[in-house]
Amino acid sequence: MTSSQKNRMKSRYHNAHSVSLCAGHSGVTGGTGFIGSHCVVELIQANHSVTVISNLANSVSASDFIDTLCKKYCVKKFIFSSSPAVYGKPIKFPIKEEYATGVGITNPYGKSKYMIEKILNDITLIDKEWKIISLRYFNPIGAHPSGIIGENPTEIPDQLMPFIIQVLKRKLPYLTVFGNDFETPDGTCIRDYIHVVDAARGHLSALNRIANGKCGGFEMYNLGMGKGHSVMEIVKAMQYATGKNIPIKMMPRRLGDVPCLCCDPTLAAKNLSWKTTFTLEEMCRDVFNWLKKNPNGFDDEEKQELKQG
Numbered sequence: 001m002t003s004s005q006k007n008r009m010k011s012r013y014h015n016a017h018s019v020s021l022c023a024g025h026s027g028v029t030g031g032t033g034f035i036g037s038h039c040v041v042e043l044i045q046a047n048h049s050v051t052v053i054s055n056l057a058n059s060v061s062a063s064d065f066i067d068t069l070c071k072k073y074c075v076k077k078f079i080f081s082s083s084p085a086v087y088g089k090p091i092k093f094p095i096k097e098e099y100a101t102g103v104g105i106t107n108p109y110g111k112s113k114y115m116i117e118k119i120l121n122d123i124t125l126i127d128k129e130w131k132i133i134s135l136r137y138f139n140p141i142g143a144h145p146s147g148i149i150g151e152n153p154t155e156i157p158d159q160l161m162p163f164i165i166q167v168l169k170r171k172l173p174y175l176t177v178f179g180n181d182f183e184t185p186d187g188t189c190i191r192d193y194i195h196v197v198d199a200a201r202g203h204l205s206a207l208n209r210i211a212n213g214k215c216g217g218f219e220m221y222n223l224g225m226g227k228g229h230s231v232m233e234i235v236k237a238m239q240y241a242t243g244k245n246i247p248i249k250m251m252p253r254r255l256g257d258v259p260c261l262c263c264d265p266t267l268a269a270k271n272l273s274w275k276t277t278f279t280l281e282e283m284c285r286d287v288f289n290w291l292k293k294n295p296n297g298f299d300d301e302e303k304q305e306l307k308q309g
């Protein structure tokens, strides 16, 4: 991997973790791209092998994206980075793609994902040239097993694993556990965690489906292990992987958190020939490996590269 390729992967990782999962797709044939979360947009432009990454936060709406960017670059086939948040507060588990979306969504993030999915679905109904796969990936954690790419939180993170990383780095004194009174075995929320490499593989599988002409229009897939782990199980697994104590402080529930989000990944297995390959232990192992190799995140490497000119 050249240094510029590595930098591109890194910048995607910094922009939004969902977009980072797209790393390594620049070899994909033209006309295919991704819309990541937080309005980070990547287009892989037909024939020119040009990757345009624009952080368009707050400056572009979904309809602007379609009307201007997609039409301008002739991109009618892409992967949309969606979220299980579109399911709102599901009543049945594990969650299947056919379950209702849009009902009881507890946060604006989930609402925007839901609305964009609806717009994209409509587009594929009107114009059959559009082929869009929406990937609802559950909770991606981990790092590349090489230890070259990993999560590098710079501020106080909102999400669980980045927060634990900051505690392990002693940048934060303890992990705040949001609620231990949920209707789950240990009272803490259950999520379906997947390794970032599995999530990246899911993108490749989805791209292959589109490239092979098998995508019927707008399709959506759950990317998850099909097995949930509670916040306390994640803490214990990280303690085991690192051999370090992770201090915790119990706090009230966080607004919008649902007790359990755990998927049925059968459809992805059937249509995308995709399933997870990493265990929770391996996710934690790779986070720790990344941390050991990069105690200052990307900072040291960037300084080194600057020195070398």
Ligand SMILES: CC(=O)N[C@H]1[C@@H](OP(=O)(O)OP(=O)(O)OC[C@H]2O[C@@H](n3ccc(=O)[nH]c3=O)[C@H](O)[C@@H]2O)O[C@H](CO)[C@H](O)[C@@H]1O
Residues within 6 Å of the ligand: 083, 084, 085, 107, 109, 137, 138, 139, 140, 158, 159, 160, 161, 163, 175, 176, 177, 178, 179, 188, 189, 190, 191, 231, 254, 256, 257
């Ligand atoms: C509301 C929201 O934006 N949901 C997104 C968030 O899901 P989640 O809200 O499930 O992810 P998260 O990592 O923020 O939280 C996971 C679990 O850990 C708990 N927790 C989290 C942080 C912390 O400091 N302490 C703590 O206890 C939290 O209450 C939850 O039960 O991220 C996912 C990807 O990773 C998806 O993109 C979800 O759509």
